Every structure is written in C-alpha cells, then in structure tokens.
Amino acid sequence: MIRFDNVSKFYPKQNRPALRDVSLEVERGEFVFLVGSSGSGKSTFLRLILREERASQGQVHVLGKDLARLSNWKVPHMRRQIGTVFQDFRLLPNKTVGENVAFALEVIGRSRGDIRKSVPQVLDLVGLAGKEDRMPGELSGGEQQRVAIARAFVNKPKLLIADEPTGNLDPQTSVGIMKLLDRINRTGATVVMATHDQQIVDQMRKRVIELEKGRLVRDQSRGVYGYQH
Amino acid sequence: MRAQFVLSEIGVGLRRNLTMTFAVIVSVALSLALLGGALLAREQVNSMKGFWYDKVQVSIYLCNENDAESDPNCARGAVTAQQKRQIKADLDKLDIVETVYHESAEQAYKHYREQFKDSPLADSLTPDQMQESYRVKLKDPTKFEVISTAFSGREGVQEVQDQRNLLENLFRMLEGMNFAALGLMGLMLVVALLLIVNTVRVAAFSRRRETGIMRLVGASSFYIQMPFIAEAAFAGLLGAIGATVLLVVGRYFLIDAGLSLAEQMPLIDFIGWDALLKVLPLVFVVGVLMPALAAFITLRKYLKV
Numbered sequence: 122m123i124r125f126d127n128v129s130k131f132y133p134k135q136n137r138p139a140l141r142d143v144s145l146e147v148e149r150g151e152f153v154f155l156v157g158s159s160g161s162g163k164s165t166f167l168r169l170i171l172r173e174e175r176a177s178q179g180q181v182h183v184l185g186k187d188l189a190r191l192s193n194w195k196v197p198h199m200r201r202q203i204g205t206v207f208q209d210f211r212l213l214p215n216k217t218v219g220e221n222v223a224f225a226l227e228v229i230g231r232s233r234g235d236i237r238k239s240v241p242q243v244l245d246l247v248g249l250a251g252k253e254d255r256m257p258g259e260l261s262g263g264e265q266q267r268v269a270i271a272r273a274f275v276n277k278p279k280l281l282i283a284d285e286p287t288g289n290l291d292p293q294t295s296v297g298i299m300k301l302l303d304r305i306n307r308t309g310a311t312v313v314m315a316t317h318d319q320q321i322v323d324q325m326r327k328r329v330i331e332l333e334k335g336r337l338v339r340d341q342s343r344g345v346y347g348y349q350h
Numbered sequence: 351m352r353a354q355f356v357l358s359e360i361g362v363g364l365r366r367n368l369t370m371t372f373a374v375i376v377s378v379a380l381s382l383a384l385l386g387g388a389l390l391a392r393e394q395v396n397s398m399k400g401f402w403y404d405k406v407q408v409s410i411y412l413c414n415e416n417d418a419e420s421d422p423n424c425a426r427g428a429v430t431a432q433q434k435r436q437i438k439a440d441l442d443k444l445d446i447v448e449t450v451y452h453e454s455a456e457q458a459y460k461h462y463r464e465q466f467k468d469s470p471l472a473d474s475l476t477p478d479q480m481q482e483s484y485r486v487k488l489k490d491p492t493k494f495e496v497i498s499t500a501f502s503g504r505e506g507v508q509e510v511q512d513q514r515n516l517l518e519n520l521f522r523m524l525e526g527m528n529f530a531a532l533g534l535m536g537l538m539l540v541v542a543l544l545l546i547v548n549t550v551r552v553a554a555f556s557r558r559r560e561t562g563i564m565r566l567v568g569a570s571s572f573y574i575q576m577p578f579i580a581e582a583a584f585a586g587l588l589g590a591i592g593a594t595v596l597l598v599v600g601r602y603f604l605i606d607a608g609l610s611l612a613e614q615m616p617l618i619d620f621i622g623w624d625a626l627l628k629v630l631p632l633v634f635v636v637g638v639l640m641p642a643l644a645a646f647i648t649l650r651k652y653l654k655v
Contacts, residue, residue: 201567205566211562224567228574229568230573273567
C-alpha cells in the first residue's frame, strides 16, 4: 500500500533534512499511528504520500505506483483513492453538511444520481444521518470532524490519511472519532494517522511508527505512545 | 449536471468581485473597440484609396503665353501645335497609359469657374491665363515615375504633376492615426491583462479553501482551474459585447447621424455595416481567448497542483 525506500527530504534553506533515510512498508488494511514531537517529520511523511512534495532521495511507492515517476496530470487520479482528514476539519462554511460531502464527488465529475445515493450512505456510516441540511457552524467539533471523515471516505478510498484528527477535540469526543476510524479500517481501508494523543495510541494497541528529527526510531506492532512530550 | 455546477460557480465568482470584474469588462471593451476601430479605419482608408486612385490622373501642364515670363521651364514660349502632337503621340505609344484626354484652356477655365463659383476668386482669372493640359489615366496609378521622366523638361511642358501626391499626404495622416489607435489599443490591452491577472489572483486567494479541498479529493487541475478561466472568458465576452456596442454606436454617429459624414462628404465611399460585421469575429475571439489565456497563465503560478 505504502512503501518508503531510503527516503530523505531536504527543504531549501534548511540545514537539517525533514526526513532522513526512512524505509518502511504499510500493508493493505493496516492501521498505523505516526507519532513524534513537532518538527519530527510527520507532516512531511504525509505530504510525501499525498505527493504534495517529492522525495529528495529514495523512492516512495503508494498504491503500487512510484510517485517520482507519476506525471503531474495523473496525481489527481491517485488522490481520488486516498481520503484525507485534518485537525482543522477544512469544511466549506457556506455549504450544508450534505453539500460538503457531495462537493468531493461533484468535483471529480460523479453523476448526480451517484451522489444522491452515496452521500446519505456515508453520513449514516459516520453517525450523522438526518443532519444533511445543517450548516457546519451549527455542529459540534466532533460532528464537524465526522463530516470531514464522511467527505474523505465517500469515494471509498483504499487509503485514509488522518493528520491529528483528534487534535481539536476533547477526549470523550476523540474516542468516538477513533471508533469511527476503526470501523472504516475494518471495511478494508488502510489508515495512517499522525497524532499526539497518548491515550488513544495506548488504548488502540495498533502499529506505531515513531519519527524523531526526521529519522525512523521505532516501528512496533501493537505499540504504545512510548515517550513523554 | 457538471455544466450547471460550473455555471453557478462562475456567477458566484463574478459577483464576489464585482468592482474588479467591472474594471476588466470596461478595459477589455475599450481595447477591443480600439482594435475594431483601427481595423475599420484601415478598411476605410483602403476603400478610399481605391476610389480616389481610380479618379486621379497624371496631369501634363503645357506652357501658355503668360508662363513664358514667369516659369523657366517655359522660357521658349507657349507650346506649339507640333510639340503637342508629339506629346500626344508619345503618350499613345506607352503601354501603361490607359486613356489620354486633352483639356483646353477654355475647359480648364470652365472647371475652375464651377469649382469656385461662390468665391470672389472666380472672377480674378481670364481664360488665357489657364493652362492647357493632357490628363493621363494610368493602368497602374503607381507608375507615375515613367511619365514624369519621359515628359518633364520637354519643350512646351511646364510641369508633370501626379495628383496622387496630394492624396498621399492625407492617407499618410490617416495611417498615422491608425497606428496611434493601435498603439493605444496595445496599452489598453496591457492594462486589461494586468487587471485580469490581478482579478484572477484575488479570486484564487479568496477561494483557496475550495481549491485546497478540490486538490485533496483529487479534482483534476483542469476542473479546478476551469471556473477561473471561464470567469475571465465570460468577463471578456461581456467586454467584447461592450466593444461591439461602442463600434456600432461610433459608426452610426460618425457616418449616419451626429457628425453625419456621409451627408457632408458625398464623394467618399464610406464603409458599410458589412465591414463592421467582418471585424466582429476577431473582436470576439480576442475578447474571449485573451482573458482566458491570461487567467490560465496566472493560475499556473497561483494554483499549484
């Protein structure tokens, strides 16, 4: 699903590489936590998977494709198979919940009938059935993140990237979000989640990958958060 | 469904930035009107050229009694019948000459009286002061030099005059105005392009949330950029319509009403509406493609994939 071979990433005007010689593989259907302090390279790792950046050295394979050889115009097609969720939800405030989810399908050219069928299904999956016509501003943070997850998953991606999805939520709400991500993982989707949430990592007992100053320092199945921050 | 989605996005986008859109439309309209105007003026000059060149002739003025004193070319006195016959014969031999006709001093006097009949000048000349001349019509009006070298300086000839020279100055002035209009158009075009670049940049910035999400969910860059390009093209289309209105109104007031040049200068063959119709396709193509292209190039910089 994801394979990094000796990947390094240098940004211009920075002495220290953001990633240094990282090699790892994530299999289909895995649930992976990505931990590490701020500046450890988590964001760069995720941006490389999404091909928002290209690796300076080494090879990145995602969904069986060598991203260095993927031409620019094919990138959107690759991204359609990857769902993304962020700490700040990134919803459109002037569209309803249903429209926000439908937007993701509209802009990749899905038919109206297809959209009308898929949106209620995925809202049902994330536990927001019947809230289609609400505006994001009327919802709680947890509900907004559910909308974002619905939008990320409505196209049935094989891979879900979550960048601190519980970062803005209280612990109890976070548990709900994690249950939802776990459910999505059980449908067969691979989930890679960057997080600072110790409690969640320790509870879920999934594979943990830890980055420190751009290096891969730990890769542990059924791991724990493991360091104090 | 996609078309409807895109159309509604265009409407929202244009309304969001109404003042800038208006500035773009006005500047595009002005530059296109100048473009169309310059093209029409060129067409007008060309048709006038054809019309007048058909009418102008080369005149070979012959010496009369009076010229013998005033003009060194005629120092040997008035033209003789022998000289006239020779000139006529030589003219008839030339291939480039279409027709030759002879204007006697009396005829010249009559034309002169007609031309200045309302002026006190009309009475100041007598028939014997007028010059006899050969009026030569050339097959190709630009071949004046041949006649000039063959006949000027010959005995009995006072002067060989190309009437085209008189018109050339007028046409040169009109062409100069034409270039000025094109130059102004160039400037307006630059202004319009800069406005479009800026408008697109602001639009891209104000919609970065939407475009960011589009990128994440895998919308193609064409799909992301199309609303911006369509907006610019649509503003350009409105500008082209504005330019059309300006051209139609301009032609109407210059030629038919207002200044009513057609009435005041009946000799000039003014361009018709069909000429205007002919420049419109170019106006519309430039009006739509130029802003679209400007938007496209701007987006390459401000909307990264």
